[in-house]
Amino acid sequence: MERVDAVIVGSGQGGVPLAADLAAAGKQVVLFERRSLGGSCINYGCTPSKAFLAAAHAAGRARQAAALGIHAEVRVDFAQVMERVRSIRDRFNQGVEQRLVKAGVRVVRAEGRFSDGQTITGGGVSVQAPLIVLNTGTSPQLPEIPGLREVPVLTNLNFFDQKNLPEHTIVLGGGYIGLELGQGLARLGSKVHLVHRHAHLLNSEAQQVSDVLAEAFHRDNIDLHLGVRVDQLHYEQGIYTLHLSDGSTLTGEALLVATGRRPNTDALDAPAAGVELDEQGYVKIDEQFRTTAPGVYAIGDVAGQPAFTHVSWEDYRRLTAILKGEDRRRDDRVLGYAVYTEPQVGRVGFTGEQAKKQGFKTRAVTLPMTYIARAIEWGHDLGFYQLVVDSETDRILGATLVGYEAAELVHVLLAHMQAGSSWQLLEQSVHIHPTYGEALPSLARLLT
Missing domain, CATH: 3.50.50.60 (FAD/NAD(P)-binding domain)
Known part of the structure; x- marks a missing residue:
């Protein structure tokens, strides 16, 4: 020993x-x-x-x-x-x-x-x-689908070992792994069907986020099958056949499973x-x-x-x-994260619904990307920015950004929240024109 x-x-x-x-x-x-x-x-x-x-x-x-x-x-x-x-x-x-x-x-x-x-x-x-x-x-957590564990499937563990692009790919799961890798395959030339048992993509996020991503995926020729489950799965001679609960049938040469961890x-x-x-x-x-x-x-x-x-x-x-004896805790920093689809999803803090469940009295404002000069000029006008604030203290409680490079931009809100800023401080900031970041003071200005 x-x-x-x-x-x-x-x-x-x-x-x-x-x-x-x-x-x-x-x-x-x-x-x-x-x-x-x-x-x-x-x-x-x-x-x-x-x-x-x-x-x-x-x-x-x-x-x-x-x-x-x-x-x-x-x-x-x-x-x-x-x-x-x-x-x-x-x-x-x-x-x-x-x-x-x-x-x-x-x-x-x-x-x-x-x-x-x-x-x-x-x-x-x-x-x-x-x-x-x-x-x-x-x-990866494999769902309880009869026969699934007996057939070769893709997960994030072996996905990057691929050398040949599947002509047709079926993706199980509408979380961030399934969305990122599914859209990536589609943009590289595979015909992608995405199956998700919930009624909207990224079901832990607001419906508005799902709606934008659904439109983006439509533009990438991805077929979405939402609110359905897989009833039967067959695998023969390298072809997967999935029978869905809505009566439809899907076939493909690759099956990517991204249904949880x-x-x-x-x-x-x-x-x-x-x-x-x-x-x-x-x-x-x-x-x-x-x-x-x-x-x-x-x-x-x-x-x-x-x-x-x-x-x-x-x-x-x-x-x-x-x-070392210092006072730190498991949740003592503002949490931000992102989904690297295109458009990206940048998130920090609470959504309006989450804040209300925590007992906050809130105000929320939303600015569509179609109102942002840089987004129009560059052709990236799919998405929106949303800000949630405490109506009693004016502190910023959270933000959801869906748009081009939103994962970078959300750090502005994260820094404000870590510093305990009010929305007024954001509104007073002079951001450079024309940028995507310029829209953040404009977003806060909707609260005036």
Whole structure:
């Protein structure tokens, strides 16, 4: 039995910097990783998907430039697109390994599991430590469709290993993974059918967001099948046949399943350490990431935190401060996120409905993209900006931006909210003309 200062299980975007910092401070640190270093973000999520979308959206914009009088012939080399995606992924992955080696972290390439409350075992190695941090993330959740588990399907785990573009693709799921990858395939030349059991896309967002995305997908020749389920699935000679609850039938050479996530806790043997899980299998934590076992913490989406890289990274910063005795909590920063469809969805804080459920008295205003000079001039007039404020204090409570590069623009609202700004401060700001950002003071001005 080896004894060290800390054990990290999982090399996601919280676990890696935490391990590196602890090792750089002179601690003996062991990190267990059963797959590729860097977690979902680098290997199966942010990095490859955004490299993939860089090509897809370039193709889509070229085709849509016809509205500006520019008629382009687009030829997609899918094999080259995917080779570039994998090369970027591999380079980032190697960077993670180099960082850990340089910091002096011992990496065990094996699945780590609890032997007891202070011991992790895997790959023939057993390590005991007073500090154990779980950062094991999540994996694709396959829906309960008869026969689905017996056929080869695409998920975000293997999507980026493709070398040939499917002529027809069926996408199950209308969340951000299904929307991003589905639109990307369509823009690269695959005929895409998207099936979603809810009545609108991104069903956790407002209906207005779904309506804009549905129109965008229509322009990309994507067929939407909303509010339906898959009753039967057949797979023969490389062809998938899906029978839907509305009586329709779909066929395709590829089936992408993006219907949800499940926590990577099955292999941990959490009961052996006294680490409690909730009914969905997520690690239970308190406001400072403590599990129900002394000395064991959990960060990132395995602990039910919002499933975003920037959240996991901030969890690392939070936990680092907590271990030093500082007062940080799991939700002590304004949360923003984005969906990288085109148009993009940029979100921060509450929607109007969410704010009301939290007991706020609210005011909300909306500005269509068709009212924004830059959007009209550049032909990006699909979408809207919406602002929600507290009617009693005038503080900004949230914003939803749907439009070109909304993921960049939403940071303006995030910074205002983190600073506790009122909508009047935003309204008084002089933004540059003509820009998309110029519309934010105009949006706030609707409250006057």
